Amino acid sequence: MTKIDKIVLSYSGGLDTSIILKWLQETYECEVVTFSADLGQGEELEPARAKAEMSGVKDIRIVDLREEFVRDFVFPMLRANALYEGQYLLGSSIARPLIAKHLVGIAREVGADAVAHGATGKGNDQIRFELAVNALDPSIRVIAPWRQWNIRSRMQLLEYAEKHRIPVPSDKRGEAPFSIDANLLHTSTEGKVLENPAEVAPDHVYQRTVDPIDAPDATEIITIGFERGDPVSVNGKAMTPAALLTELNGLGGRHGVGRLDLVENRFIGMKSRGIYETPGGTILLAAHRGIESITLDRAAAHLKDEIMPRYAELIYNGFWFAPEREMLQALIDHSQAFVSGEVTLRLYKGSASVISRASPCSLYSADLVTFEESAIAFDHHDAEGFIRLNGLRLRSWAARNGR
8 A cells, every 4th residue: 555644535524424534544544634615515514623623633624615616616507507417407516526626725735645535436426526636636646435445334334433432423323314415506315215216205305495385375586687697696686606596595495496306327327316406506597598598699509508418417427627628618608798687587386487588788689570560671581582592402302202
């Protein structure tokens, strides 16, 4: 085993990473620095500091990344209207490169040889973390305990914790009904009671949204302001990126917006079933497409829709820092120069529907589309030549085929 002098661990303070911390200290006999990222997961992170201190950690980093997360990762992704396999808003996928970025930054700062994460060998997150580290600093080694140690079950985790006197809360000793990953964009729930896709997910799985059936019977109208493709205000009130997404999460959650029961194709090769709740992101996707509908040229809009699946797949598979994602981002960002204005939506029992949109940069012309007399000269006879030219190849094809 190559000698390691210092490791930076992505640390939540939960059962897995608490055990990983102790295992790293024993296995590598070196200093471990813990890094806990506040991405708006809704959990108090100070207990993680106390647990790390109990394990003898001297350098404990707890960093509030909520604004950076939304501004530099979520919003650029939303400019692309990104959806993996046509449905998933990539809430877990987009968080991993940010965590990896700070792992690498701290490792450089403290002179660490390696970084470590708690992702398992079956999931996507191990790939996302490690590809990001490869792109940011290939000299840093990545340690993935779940691929190295001989622990294979939750019972063995608990036995290890007991042996090494790692405190385990009483509510964590039983078999977890499902696993949860949360941040400011979404809540993801997987495993156990959800592993059979033929079974309906129980109501208690949902963390962030009310059942649309139980949502208010009255609609709620909201207006979102955009500048150059990014949301900047809700109902006329300017907000920071994180505050804006938090506000929309509350509004959407109250109306049951953003629920998704999905069987997806993991990059590693297996299918998995998950429950996703993305209330604010679902509202923003609808609103962004609404403002683009009047500000983007037709061909530009269609080109964006063509590259979107590829862009979303790159994020899902862990290639945020890859050159091809950055190239696509440059194209997407260029398209947003005039995507400014306001979109009004109706929230009602699980839906977020655009009902109006306005922009000083609008390409929409009422004079052109009206059925009444238009102030803009439009010769209807021009359409005849347009149709004949577009039909030329079809007439040739039909003649050859004897139609």
